[in-house]
Amino acid sequence: MSYNSESVLPKAVALVQIRDIVGLLGYKNINDxxxxxxxxxxxxxxxxxxxxxYVGVELDIYRVSSGRITLTTRSRAGRSYWDLTQQNKTLKxxxxxxxxxxxxxxxxxxxxxxxxxxxPPLSSGCFIARWRFxxxxxxxxxxxxxxKFQGTIALEASxxxxxxxxxxxxxxxxxxxxxxxxxxxxxYFRSTFAAALTYTKxxxxxxxxxxxxxxxLEQVILESQLIARVxxxxxxxxxxxxxxxxxxxxxxxxxxxxxxxxxxxxxRTSLFDSIEALIEDRNKFVHTGRTNLKFFDxxxxxxxxxxxxAVNRAYxxxxxxxxxxxxxxx
Numbered sequence: 001m002s003y004n005s006e007s008v009l010p011k012a013v014a015l016v017q018i019r020d021i022v023g024l025l026g027y028k029n030i031n032d033x034x035x036x037x038x039x040x041x042x043x044x045x046x047x048x049x050x051x052x053x054y055v056g057v058e059l060d061i062y063r064v065s066s067g068r069i070t071l072t073t074r075s076r077a078g079r080s081y082w083d084l085t086q087q088n089k090t091l092k093x094x095x096x097x098x099x100x101x102x103x104x105x106x107x108x109x110x111x112x113x114x115x116x117x118x119x120p121p122l123s124s125g126c127f128i129a130r131w132r133f134x135x136x137x138x139x140x141x142x143x144x145x146x147x148k149f150q151g152t153i154a155l156e157a158s159x160x161x162x163x164x165x166x167x168x169x170x171x172x173x174x175x176x177x178x179x180x181x182x183x184x185x186x187x188y189f190r191s192t193f194a195a196a197l198t199y200t201k202x203x204x205x206x207x208x209x210x211x212x213x214x215x216x217l218e219q220v221i222l223e224s225q226l227i228a229r230v231x232x233x234x235x236x237x238x239x240x241x242x243x244x245x246x247x248x249x250x251x252x253x254x255x256x257x258x259x260x261x262x263x264x265x266x267x268r269t270s271l272f273d274s275i276e277a278l279i280e281d282r283n284k285f286v287h288t289g290r291t292n293l294k295f296f297d298x299x300x301x302x303x304x305x306x307x308x309x310a311v312n313r314a315y316x317x318x319x320x321x322x323x324x325x326x327x328x329x330x
Contacts, residue, residue: 001077003112005087007094007102009069015040018061018069021097025090027059038062040069045086048226051124051195052082054131059090078131078330081118088112123324125195129188130315134330136184137308140177144297147173157296165293174300175281175291181307182238182282185275188311189237189246190229192318196250198228205249210234239279240272240310251321259317260310271310278303 009018019041027043041061046053055076062070073090075083088111091102095109106112119127154170165171197206211234236242244257260272267274284290295303312328319326 003075003077003079003084003087003105005073005091005102005104007071007091007100009071009094009098009100011066011068013069013098013100015061015063015069017098018071018094021093022059022061025086025093027057036060038064047082047086050121051128052080054078054080054124054128055083057083057086057090080124081114081116084112084114120199120324122195122199122322123319123327125198126192126315126318126324127327129191129195130311130326130328131330132191133184133188133311136187137181137304140181140184140304143177144300149173158293162293166291170297171291171293171295174295174297175285177300178278178282178292178295178303179286181304182279185307185311186237189243189314190232190235192314193235193237193246193250194226194228194232196247196318196322197231198226200250202251206231206246209249240275243314247318254318254321256314256317259313262313264309271306271313274303274306275310278306 022041022043025045026047027045030042030044032042039060040063043059043061044056045059046056055078057079058074060072060074062072064070071094073087075087087104091104091111094100095102101109104110104112149169151169153164153167155165155168156170159165159168197203210231212230213234216230216234235246237246240257240260244255244260247254247256257272260275261270264271281292281295285292316326
């Protein structure tokens with residue numbers, strides 16, 4: 001689902017006028033390599049400041065058969081309050097300065113109305129981190145449902161012989177997927193930490209522990225990364241124990257370890273400990289090439305579920321601590 005608008009401009013309007021206004025509105029020219037009939041310009045707006053954008057706004061300029069110029073905007077269903085505001089602002093400025101009429105999903109010359117007030121920036125930052133993790137984990141699950149194995153050696157359970165299991169392509173595939181899953185796990189916590197660091201009042205403990213390299217400092221100087229993200233990059237967010245330690249630097253009361261250690265499905269092993277073991281398997285595989293010969297599809301799917309539940313618990317713990325409502329509307 002998407003939200004679309006079309007502005008039909010007077011014949012006297014020149015293309016250069018439109019491009020100047022589009023530039024003033026903050027849109028960037030893009031090349032998507034698509035040959036769309038009549039399209040003479042393609043742009044995109046995305047605002048990273050204060051985590052305003054979730055999906056951004058697409059804008060295209062067309063010259064129709066009558067010679068008139070039309071302008072369309074589009075945002076996806078997951079748009080933010082500020083993405084919607086940008087679409088309304090675009091429609092209003094174009095009409096105020098150049099004339100013409102526009103049509104949206106709300107009707108002719110009618111703007112969209114936000115469903116709710118703008119969320120706090122920290123809430124948006126944490127939501128974006130969780131949303132990106134959701135999408136990345138979904139790709140892993142699509143991969144699992146799409147892959148196919150040939151040959152009798154691709155067993156779905158142990159053969160009872162280690163030297164045979166070491167040749168099982170299913171096990172190798174599952175072990176290959178593990179570094180990817182751990183990478184998106186790390187990225188979720190690093191992004192969330194950067195958002196929390198940006199809007200927390202007490203940064204002293206974090207900055208004292210940050211180990212910034214020359215590369216990190218260069219990123220700050222060149223403004224290629226937000227400072228909070230550069231600081232977050234200097235911490236480890238792989239093991240649950242390291243994650244919990246980093247977040248407690250933000251506030252001693254922010255205890256993600258406790259959230260992950262809460263009982264889960266009456267299991268003896270907590271999510272905290274099971275993910276610690278998963279990280280150990282990942283490191284063995286990445287650094288020594290040793291595969292976990294018990295990591296069949298059942299175990300892999302269980303690991304994906306554990307990772308997702310642990311991330312949800314962490315997200316909800318951060319939300320409760322900073323007093324914003326968590327959203328799972330991806």
